[in-house]
Amino acid sequence: MAVMEPVLDVKHVNHRFGHHVALTDINFSIQRGEIVGIIGRSGAGKSTLLRCLCGLEKPTQGQILLNEVNLVTQSESQLVQLRRKIGLIFQHFNLLESRTVFKNIVLPLQIANWPKSKQAERVHELISLVGLKGHENKKPSQLSGGQKQRVGIARALAANPDLLLCDEATSALDPESTTAILDLLSEINQKLGLTIVLITHEMDVVRHFAQRVLVLDHGRLIADGSMGELLTTPSEQSIIVKLQDETKPNLPQEINEKLHHDDKAGKVTVVRITFPENEVFKPFLSNMTKTFETDITIFQGGITSFGDTTTGEMIIGLSGRNIAAAEAFLEANMKKIERLGYVTPDY
Numbered sequence: 001m002a003v004m005e006p007v008l009d010v011k012h013v014n015h016r017f018g019h020h021v022a023l024t025d026i027n028f029s030i031q032r033g034e035i036v037g038i039i040g041r042s043g044a045g046k047s048t049l050l051r052c053l054c055g056l057e058k059p060t061q062g063q064i065l066l067n068e069v070n071l072v073t074q075s076e077s078q079l080v081q082l083r084r085k086i087g088l089i090f091q092h093f094n095l096l097e098s099r100t101v102f103k104n105i106v107l108p109l110q111i112a113n114w115p116k117s118k119q120a121e122r123v124h125e126l127i128s129l130v131g132l133k134g135h136e137n138k139k140p141s142q143l144s145g146g147q148k149q150r151v152g153i154a155r156a157l158a159a160n161p162d163l164l165l166c167d168e169a170t171s172a173l174d175p176e177s178t179t180a181i182l183d184l185l186s187e188i189n190q191k192l193g194l195t196i197v198l199i200t201h202e203m204d205v206v207r208h209f210a211q212r213v214l215v216l217d218h219g220r221l222i223a224d225g226s227m228g229e230l231l232t233t234p235s236e237q238s239i240i241v242k243l244q245d246e247t248k249p250n251l252p253q254e255i256n257e258k259l260h261h262d263d264k265a266g267k268v269t270v271v272r273i274t275f276p277e278n279e280v281f282k283p284f285l286s287n288m289t290k291t292f293e294t295d296i297t298i299f300q301g302g303i304t305s306f307g308d309t310t311t312g313e314m315i316i317g318l319s320g321r322n323i324a325a326a327e328a329f330l331e332a333n334m335k336k337i338e339r340l341g342y343v344t345p346d347y
């Protein structure tokens, strides 16, 4: 659980490029130890916000406090010092091709004038943290995308930052490496208590990774909450609707084609159910089948975890006896139940 101690405080940030408004009145605060995902479509203002957060861009208005120091009013030389407290990882890794893994990771330590005698020990510690033992002397071209990003992470962590900012850090990776990198970042968050902000346009990344999600749309912050809240709070904002749709289980095509909306005897009632948060492992469904002698067919769905919340959504078919009572039971025990229609049992 994050201790309430803000690492980053963003207050009334506005940014324009000439007449073009890129960010409008952005306000949020990030506590030490939090993992926060910032999601938005292309052009929503994510990169601009990220550049402001690390002092590479000065917002036209507002304050960005890193450990209570306002980045907006600092001189360039003060910013150089302050940026050492921010680790950055990038979509395309930004490694120096001519240097080995070891030499890429040691670079920030050399820049920060770490004592030479301590540099090698620190690099080996980082290499082992990110799972790259044995690769010290390889050049980036000899590594996979996932391994390159591990080097990027080790380099970003080298000088013990207070904040790790990840800019589309998994967008260039295949799904397997994406999961491995997100798992590594979660592990680092747990082990070191490091605050992580990840900017992405990928719904799946925030869903699997972030404890808290900020949604940017047309330069405005339109939502700030846990993934659970975001997915279950009705919204008319198209990006949130899309996020909710992408995470919803849908009926398999062949069943969907046979779905009727009229209630005729002998049909299977198809419902979408959302479990109450953190109650997915309770035997609701088996209790229901025993009590009401109702049969269940699972058409789609499963259990998802985000942060420390577990939730589940399923599309099930109800048949047999006492269907109305079973539906009433679900109504009372599920977070949400939605009747989608009916199918004949010959699906």
Ligand SMILES: Nc1ncnc2c1ncn2[C@@H]1O[C@H](COP(=O)(O)OP(=O)(O)OP(=O)(O)O)[C@@H](O)[C@H]1O
Pocket: 017, 020, 021, 022, 040, 041, 042, 043, 044, 045, 046, 047, 048, 049, 201
């Ligand atoms: N240097 C610049 N000069 C003028 N306009 C800019 C500049 N940088 C960004 N913009 C504009 O500001 C808006 C926000 O851009 P930004 O790159 O922050 O969005 P984004 O969410 O990161 O998009 P993407 O995912 O495509 O990178 C866009 O309309 C963009 O065209």
